[in-house]
Amino acid sequence: MNRFNAEHHISVPFDNDLESIRAKVAMMGKLVEQQLSLAVEAFTNGDTTLAKTVLDQDDDVDQLEESIDNECACIIALRQPVGHDLALLIDVIKVTNELENIAAKAEGIADITLQLNKSLLVSEDDG
Amino acid sequence: MDNSKIAHHISENFNKELEDIRNKVLTMGGLVEQQIEQSIHALTSGDIELAELVIRQDNDIDEFEMIIDAECTQIIALRQPAAFDLRLLLVVLRIINELERIGDLAERIAKVAIQLSTTNEGRTDEYHELKHMAGLVKEMLHASLDNFARMSIDGITSITGSDAAVDREYASIIRQLITQMMEDPRNITRMLDMLWTVRALERIGDHSRYICEHLIYMVKGEDVRHLSQEELEKIMSK
Numbered sequence: 001m002n003r004f005n006a007e008h009h010i011s012v013p014f015d016n017d018l019e020s021i022r023a024k025v026a027m028m029g030k031l032v033e034q035q036l037s038l039a040v041e042a043f044t045n046g047d048t049t050l051a052k053t054v055l056d057q058d059d060d061v062d063q064l065e066e067s068i069d070n071e072c073a074c075i076i077a078l079r080q081p082v083g084h085d086l087a088l089l090i091d092v093i094k095v096t097n098e099l100e101n102i103a104a105k106a107e108g109i110a111d112i113t114l115q116l117n118k119s120l121l122v123s124e125d126d127g
Numbered sequence: 128m129d130n131s132k133i134a135h136h137i138s139e140n141f142n143k144e145l146e147d148i149r150n151k152v153l154t155m156g157g158l159v160e161q162q163i164e165q166s167i168h169a170l171t172s173g174d175i176e177l178a179e180l181v182i183r184q185d186n187d188i189d190e191f192e193m194i195i196d197a198e199c200t201q202i203i204a205l206r207q208p209a210a211f212d213l214r215l216l217l218v219v220l221r222i223i224n225e226l227e228r229i230g231d232l233a234e235r236i237a238k239v240a241i242q243l244s245t246t247n248e249g250r251t252d253e254y255h256e257l258k259h260m261a262g263l264v265k266e267m268l269h270a271s272l273d274n275f276a277r278m279s280i281d282g283i284t285s286i287t288g289s290d291a292a293v294d295r296e297y298a299s300i301i302r303q304l305i306t307q308m309m310e311d312p313r314n315i316t317r318m319l320d321m322l323w324t325v326r327a328l329e330r331i332g333d334h335s336r337y338i339c340e341h342l343i344y345m346v347k348g349e350d351v352r353h354l355s356q357e358e359l360e361k362i363m364s365k
Contacts, residue, residue: 062353070350073217080207090200090220097224 004088017075018085021068025092025099028064032103035061039109048117054110061103065096132211132278144202145215148195149276152219152226155191156272159226160265162188162233163331167261170240170324171254178244181237188230192223211345215278218345222275225334225341229268232327232334239320246317256303257325260296263289264328267335271342280339280346284360287339291356293332300325 004022009015035054042050072089075081081089133145162181169178199216202208208216270286304318304325343351343363351359 059353066350066352073213076203076217077209077213082204086204087200090203093217093220094224097221 011079014075014079014081017071017079018088021071021075021089021092024064024068024071025095028061028068028096028099031057031061031064032099032106035103035106036109039106039113043109043113043116046113046117046120048114051110051113054106058103058107061100065100068096069093133215136212138206141202141206144198144206145212148198148202148216148219151191151195151198152222153272153276155188155195155223155226156268156275158184158188158191159230159233160268160272162230163236163261163265163268166233166236166240167258169237170243171258173240173244175241175244178237178240182234185230185234188227192227195223196220210348214345214348218341221341222338225338229331229334232331235327236324239324243317243320256296256300257321257328260293260300260325260328263293263296264332264335267293267332268338271335271338274342275338278346280342280363283339283343284356284363287336287359288356290332290336293329297325297329 004018035057038050039054041047042054072093076086076089079085130142130146133149134142136142136145162184165177166181168174169181199220203213203216206212267286267289271283274280274283274286301322304322308315308318337352340352340359343349343359349362351362354362
C-alpha cells in the first residue's frame with residue numbers, strides 16, 4: 001500500500017508534491033543503507049579509501065534531509081493539509097531525522113576505521 | 128517572559144496554545160537537566176537509589192514528548208499556521224526529540240552508575256574531569272533552553288562554540304582512560320563503564336548544539352544543520 005496515497009487529491013500538484021517527497025525519502029533510505037554497509041565493509045577490511053568515500057557521501061545525506069524537511073514545511077504552509085496528509089508530512093520529518101542519525105553513525109564507523117588504521121601504522125613503525 | 132513573538136495573534140486562544148506549548152517544552156527541558164544532574168551525582172557518589180530514580184523518571188520525559196508532540200500536530204491541523212508560528216511548532220517537534228534523546232543518555236549514565244557502584248570499593252574523588260565535563264554540557268543545554276524561552280538567538284554561537292571545548296575534554300578523558308587501562312588491566316571493565324559515560328556526555332553536548340541549530344531555523348528561517356562552527360558564525364554575523 002502506498003502510504004502517500006498518491007492520486008486521491010483533487011489538486012493534482014498536491015499529489016505530485018507528495019510523490020516527490022516519497023521518492024526522495026526512498027532515495028535517502030537507499031543512500032543511508034548503502035552508507036552503513038560501506039562503512040562496515042571499510043571497517044572490517046581496513047579499507048581507508050572506502051572509509052573516505054563514506055565520509056564524502058555524508059554531505060549528500062545531509063542535503064537530502066534538508067531538502068525533504070524544507071519541502072515538507074513548505075507543503076504544510078502552502079497546502080495546509082489536515083488529517084492523514086498532515087500526520088504523514090510530520091512523520092516524514094521524523095523519519096529523515098532518524099535516517100540522518102543512522103548516516104551519522106555510519107560516518108562514525110568510517111572515522112573509526114581511519115583512526116584505527118592510523119594507529120596500526122604507528123605501532124608497526126614502532127616495532 | 129518576553130511574549131512578543133508568540134502573543135500577537137488576534138485569537139487569544141492561539142496565543143495561549145503557543146504559550147502552553149512553550150511552557151511544556153521548558154518543563155520538559157528542566158526535567159531533562161535535572162536527570163543529567165542526578166545521574167552524574169548518582170555516579171560520582173555511588174548512590175544506587177538516585178540512579179534508580181533517574182531510570183524511573185525517564186518515563187515522565189517520554190510522556191512529555193508524546194503529549195507535546197500530539198499538541199503540536201493538533202495546532203498545526205486546526206490553526207494552519209504559517210511563517211514563524213509554523214517554524215516554531217516544527218522546531219518544537221525537533222527540540223523535544225533532542226530532549227528525549229538527552230533523557231535516554233542520562234538514563235544510560237544512571238545504569239552505568241549502578242554497575243560502577245558494585246565495583247567501587249574504596250575509590251573516591253577520581254571524577255574531577257568528569258564533573259567538569261558534565262558541568263560544561265549542562266551549561267550548554269541550559270543556555271540553549273534559555274534562548275528557546277526568550278525565543279531569541281542572540282549570542283547563540285557562543286553556545287555552539289562550547290561544543291568544541293566539550294569535544295576536547297572528551298578526547299582528553301579518553302586518553303587518560305586508555306592510560307589507566309594499560310597501567311592496570313584489572314581496571315578495564317571499570318574504565319569501559321567510564322568511557323560510556325563520557326561518550327554519553329559528549330552526545331548530550333551534540334544534542335544541545337542541535338537545539339541551537341533548530342532555534343536559528345525558527346528565528347531566521349535558515350537551515351543551518353551540518354555546518355561547521357565557522358560557517359555558522361558567518362551566517363549569524365550577516
